[in-house]
Amino acid sequence: MVRVSGPEAGRIADRMLKLKGNAHLSEQKRGMWYGTLIHPETKSDLDECVALWMPGPHSYTAEDVVEFQVHGGLQLVQSVLSAALMAGARLAEPGEFTKRAFLNGRIDLSQAEAVIDLIRAKTELASRSALQLVKGDFSESIRRMRQTLIRLQAHVEVTIDYPEHDVESVACARVIETGQELLTEIQELIRRGKMGRVLREGIRTVILGRPNVGKSSLMNALLRQDRAIVTDIPGTTRDVIEEYANIGGIPFRILDTAGIRDTEDIVEKLGVERSREALREAEFVIVVLNSNEPLSLEDEELLLQTEGLPRVIVLNKSDLERRIDGVEPLAGDSAVVELSLKAGRGLEELEHEMVLRATAGGVQMDDASYMTNARQNTLLQGVVDDLELAVEAAAAGATLDIIAVQLQSAYAGLGQVIGEEAGEDLLNEIFSNFCLGK
Numbered sequence: 343m344v345r346v347s348g349p350e351a352g353r354i355a356d357r358m359l360k361l362k363g364n365a366h367l368s369e370q371k372r373g374m375w376y377g378t379l380i381h382p383e384t385k386s387d388l389d390e391c392v393a394l395w396m397p398g399p400h401s402y403t404a405e406d407v408v409e410f411q412v413h414g415g416l417q418l419v420q421s422v423l424s425a426a427l428m429a430g431a432r433l434a435e436p437g438e439f440t441k442r443a444f445l446n447g448r449i450d451l452s453q454a455e456a457v458i459d460l461i462r463a464k465t466e467l468a469s470r471s472a473l474q475l476v477k478g479d480f481s482e483s484i485r486r487m488r489q490t491l492i493r494l495q496a497h498v499e500v501t502i503d504y505p506e507h508d509v510e511s512v513a514c515a516r517v518i519e520t521g522q523e524l525l526t527e528i529q530e531l532i533r534r535g536k537m538g539r540v541l542r543e544g545i546r547t548v549i550l551g552r553p554n555v556g557k558s559s560l561m562n563a564l565l566r567q568d569r570a571i572v573t574d575i576p577g578t579t580r581d582v583i584e585e586y587a588n589i590g591g592i593p594f595r596i597l598d599t600a601g602i603r604d605t606e607d608i609v610e611k612l613g614v615e616r617s618r619e620a621l622r623e624a625e626f627v628i629v630v631l632n633s634n635e636p637l638s639l640e641d642e643e644l645l646l647q648t649e650g651l652p653r654v655i656v657l658n659k660s661d662l663e664r665r666i667d668g669v670e671p672l673a674g675d676s677a678v679v680e681l682s683l684k685a686g687r688g689l690e691e692l693e694h695e696m697v698l699r700a701t702a703g704g705v706q707m708d709d710a711s712y713m714t715n716a717r718q719n720t721l722l723q724g725v726v727d728d729l730e731l732a733v734e735a736a737a738a739g740a741t742l743d744i745i746a747v748q749l750q751s752a753y754a755g756l757g758q759v760i761g762e763e764a765g766e767d768l769l770n771e772i773f774s775n776f777c778l779g780k
């Protein structure tokens with residue numbers, strides 16, 4: 343599909359699209375039209391085509407839009423593109439269609455950002471979340487909170503300007519009450535927003551353990567695909583291997599690492615170093631131990647190093663005789679799962695624990711509907727700070743002027759979340775994240 347948007351879209355289509363009876367698309371009603379695409383200069387046929395004609399404002403960008411649906415194939419699409427360029431169009435910047443939809447007021451900034459998330463979503467849950475945002479539920483609740491704030495602000499200002507209108511203590515009480523309600527609501531948005539990031543980017547999950555305990559076998563089992571090389575030679579994996587796995591609807595970014603041990607082998611040494619680096623950036627850890635061998639010093643060390651991180655401890659090779667013990671005292675409150683990748687036992691339990699622990703109690707479906715991104719979370723955090731100051735000031739009986747300044751700042755912060763006060767730089771930054779044609 344080749345898409346053209348803007349006031350010239352109809353005339354550009356007229357130069358490159360031959361309709362029945364030499365009709366002009368730009369003079370037609372909104373709808374689907376069949377015709378032949380031609381080269382604007384040589385007039386030679388390029389392809390048959392179904393053109394979708396959507397005069398503004400009822401289109402994605404709210405401008406006149408034509409979409410040419412052609413047979414596809416790189417060469418063909420290229421020639422349709424160059425025909426459009428010759429007929430007066432220019433190439434779109436990444437995200438420009440969505441940017442125009444924003445600039446023309448059809449969607450707000452958080453909806454535009456959600457389009458990126460929708461395109462990039464890696465699981466069904468993530469795409470469902472993004473779609474909720476595109477539809478504007480999130481923006482709606484931000485707008486509602488702004489309304490509440492502006493009414494509160496008005497009350498405070500009136501009390502400042504006309505002291506006879508109301509007593510200060512009444513205004514202060516209202517700031518405290520409404521402020522706390524808003525704080526609760528925003529903090530909930532932030533909590534859900536963090537879950538949203540997890541849904542979008544995946545939980546960085548590092549599989550760690552001594553050589554030959556079955557890390558790569560576990561990676562393959564989680565992916566249900568033979569991704570990493572498995573052999574009975576200790577030191578098989580020498581580099582970090584990374585892959586997405588969708589586990590219970592949650593995206594995990596799984597990293598298989600080189601088995602950790604002291605070694606003289608230069609390549610393996612570098613691999614072990616990378617394993618340690620991966621651990622530093624881990625959000626979740628699976629420590630794999632061989633249940634067929636006694637707990638070694640290296641095992642203990644790994645358990646200590648990963649303490650405090652969300653983790654699951656796996657006792658693999660449980661099909662063999664059990665020789666390991668002393669794990670529980672070192673496990674803290676981490677789950678310990680007995681696994682046999684060979685016999686195919688324990689994987690379900692492991693996956694269950696991963697979802698439970700990585701999301702601290704599991705993701706609720708309605709969490710998904712308020713997924714926010716880092717930019718929005720930072721702004722929301724700023725709004726929380728402002729409101730807290732306002733509530734504290736009101737509780738301490740500070741003058742209303744000080745409170746008014748905080749409320750004003752909170753109001754502006756909420757506005758930025760939905761792009762009411764967005765500058766050019768911010769817009770460029772956001773829309774450059776899109777791919778072409780969106």
Ligand SMILES: Nc1nc2c(ncn2[C@@H]2O[C@H](COP(=O)(O)OP(=O)(O)OP(=O)(O)O)[C@@H](O)[C@H]2O)c(=O)[nH]1
Nearest residue numbers: 553554555556557558559577578579601659683684
């Ligand atoms: N008996 C038994 N053998 C297993 C099990 N899981 C893996 N193995 C075997 O253990 C050996 C090592 O498996 P890998 O997955 O390569 O181990 P690794 O931890 O990735 O090893 P390095 O990459 O060398 O650190 C292979 O021969 C596997 O077939 C299991 O549950 N039971």
Ligand SMILES: [Mg+2]
Nearest residue numbers: 557558578579
């Ligand atoms: Mg390996």
